[in-house]
Amino acid sequence: MDPRPEKASEGEILIHRATKDDLDHVADLDARITGKAKPEYWRDIYDRYGARRVEERFFLIANTCDDDADCPILGLIAGEVRGWEFGSEPCGWIFAVSVDPDSRERGIGELLFKAICDEFRGAGITKVRTMVQRQNPLHMSFFRSEGMMAGPYTQLELNLDDE
Amino acid sequence: MQKSSRLAIYALIELASNPERQISTAEIGEKYRVSAHHLAKVLLTLGRAGLVQSIRGVGGGYSFTGNARRITLFDVISLFEDTSTSCKLTAPNVATSEEWALFDISKEINDMAMSTxxxxxxxxxxxxxxxxxxxRARKVPHA
Known part of the structure; x- marks a missing residue:
């Protein structure tokens, strides 16, 4: 049997903070997209970003029924306010975004992105950042289409095995 | 980026901004200060790639026939120049460490440009x- 939920109806998309009831759906969505099941990781993310310091940590969910534990989620976005690392003034960092492949092209990613930007604004933040794999055209194109551009930082790395 | 690629992107932006409209090469050329002759050659390539179509006759011109949400700058540039990131080091078998070091830096920059x-x-x-x-409108107060 196909474990995937039925394709979401074209109902109104609701954005809300993740609750414990969403976690199984979140882990399921992530497993379908990445091919790796990481339920512990998402429980940890919820504990840190959904339940603590919620005024500057945001774990948002998109679905069509926000009070039903059996309602599959259509997408998620997570981020937090971080400051003074790498010499940076406090800014919003988005570290996860996913949209159900069966529900793409409905503007869900954009709604999630705008919602977390509103949360950052509400926290007094005027700059939002993320990091994207250059080889991931889906994420690159998504953030670009939302107006994000290269910032003043460049990520560098070193392969310690080569030294 | 080569001039033909730049012109192609300008022309596609102009046409995709209003897909219903037919725009002449002269009109596009005037806006971007380029010769209609050069632009016509560029549009011919875009037409062969199925991104534009030409309508002849009075009031004719070019119109956009692609999918603006799917066509990337890379797709357009690839029609006019070599965008491969494969090894372009001259004689890699005998290249020195200095040549390889500079090649690595050039490749890093090229990879970033292409993924963008x-x-x-x-x-x-x-x-x-x-x-x-x-x-720009916010910066320039209305008279």
């Missing part, structure tokens, strides 16, 4: 232009 072009669709360009125009 791959991530930007014509629709994203149109949104960026809109944002730019709004920002």
């Amino acid at each position: 072009y791959r991530s930007i669709t014509l629709a994203t360009m149109l949104k960026q232009i809109e944002r730019h125009e709004k920002a």
Whole structure:
């Protein structure tokens, strides 16, 4: 049997903070997209970003029924306010975004992105950042289409095995 | 980026911003200060790639026939120049460490450029232009 939920109806998309009831759906969505099941990781993310310091940590969910534990989620976005690392003034960092492949092209990613930007604004933040794999055209194109551009930082790395 | 690629992107942006409209090479050329002759050659390539179509006769011109949400800058540039990131070091078998070190840096820069072009669709360009125009309008107070 196909474990995937039925394709979401074209109902109104609701954005809300993740609750414990969403976690199984979140882990399921992530497993379908990445091919790796990481339920512990998402429980940890919820504990840190959904339940603590919620005024500057945001774990948002998109679905069509926000009070039903059996309602599959259509997408998620997570981020937090971080400051003074790498010499940076406090800014919003988005570290996860996913949209159900069966529900793409409905503007869900954009709604999630705008919602977390509103949360950052509400926290007094005027700059939002993320990091994207250059080889991931889906994420690159998504953030670009939302107006994000290269910032003043460049990520560098070193392969310690080569030294 | 070569001039033909730049012209192609300008022309596609112009046409994709209003897909219903037919625009002449002279009109596009005037806006971007380029010769209609050079532009015609560029549009011929875009036509062969199925991104534009030409309508002959009075009131004719070119119209956009692609999908602005799918076509990336990389797709357009690839029609006019070599975008491969494969090894282009002259005689790699006998290249020195200095040549390889400089090649690695050039490849890093090229990879970043290509992935950026791959991530930007014509629709994203149109949104960026809109944002730019709004920002410019905010800076220039109305008389």
